[in-house]
Amino acid sequence: MLIDGEDIQNFKLSSLRSHLALVTQETFLFNDTILNNIAFGKEGDSTREEILAAAKAAHVDHFVGDIDEGYETRIGERGVKLSGGQKQRIAIARAILRNAPILILDEATSALDSESEKLVQDALHNLMEHRTSFVIAHRLSTIKHANRILVMDDGKIVESGTHQSLLASSGLYQKYYNMQFIDLEDDNKVRPDKDAV
Template sequence: MIFQGFSISIEAGKSTALVGQSGSGKSTIIGLIERFYDPLKGTVKIDGKDIRSFHLRSLRKYIALVSQEPTLFAGTIRENIAYGASDKIDETEIIEAARLANAHDFIAGLKDGYDTWCGDKGMQLSGGQKQRIAIARAILKNPSVLLLDEATSALDTHSEKLVQEALERVMVGRTSVVVAHRLSTIQNCDTIAVLDKGRVVEKGTHSSLLAKGPTGAYYSLISLQRTPSDRTPYN
């Protein structure tokens, strides 16, 4: 059993980050919102309605997920970005989504541009490139709910910076749920919820949680990720 007595409210149009040690239930929340599985007890609600009352396809139409290992299909970059959006997508929208995702420049630099073949599961591309294509796909879908599950954790520092900038652009004004291992990437979220063994133990902004000092769960997590050269935790 992962959750016992678990409850969290995620505000519409705001960004909520989920942090905690491995196994605390962060990715499970993403799975429950997507309805990859249902809870044995209790409910997941959107706008006060049990998500089981929605048709599954129509529910997922309003949700976009960018995960640690993005799924690309054997096809062109253009097809991969347009996948999941409505049929009436023109080239300018695809390019604009790629620009917002910090992907246009590297795509334009490829020999075949947007007609570049991704290969099976995107084998022809680097991790950072795949991630930015996945973000462009999410932007083009224009979802009401954006789910980010460790979206930058597998990237090098340079790629992470580009991807993080893209994510912060797409999160504006959108209901976003962010699972993060690197806490430096979620400081600007409206709310941070700290999970421990399937429960929310702290909730607040980056600064309010840090203000709790060494006895706070978030402060402790930040301290674990500090490098010896840091004088203050991610300020």
């Protein structure tokens, strides 16, 4: 694997880490303010303006405006005062602030309700722009627009391609896609009342 044409084995571990930003399903937050939890994403000092710009790109401002103390609100140990979607948006703001060229998203939307997922997906789109992104996901809506999708089964890559080419191949990806989206479409259809005449 290469970073800007250089083999990653030539990098020191600390240097390699400086090129990466990670957003996982489980976001670790501190019993501190929203502002300081976002600032944690970048080594060294960040200006308030940089932190607020990252927060805006991650849609943190959508919920902070509803809180009395705004960005100075203490969120409790592990962010207990926040919803799952709010925690994820803080994690995304951290990654935006870090501004690393390589992004790893590990099940970043798996525990979210549909409304939160929409905001987080939009924030992830902002984050992934102009970055090499590795997205690990079971929820296929997260990877639908990827340049290349690798489908793994039992630890092995069994398919590779774009969303459209994988749907056309009648393989494992198509099977999972149909399970997720056709079942969802069926659930969303209006079912007539069985007693209706």
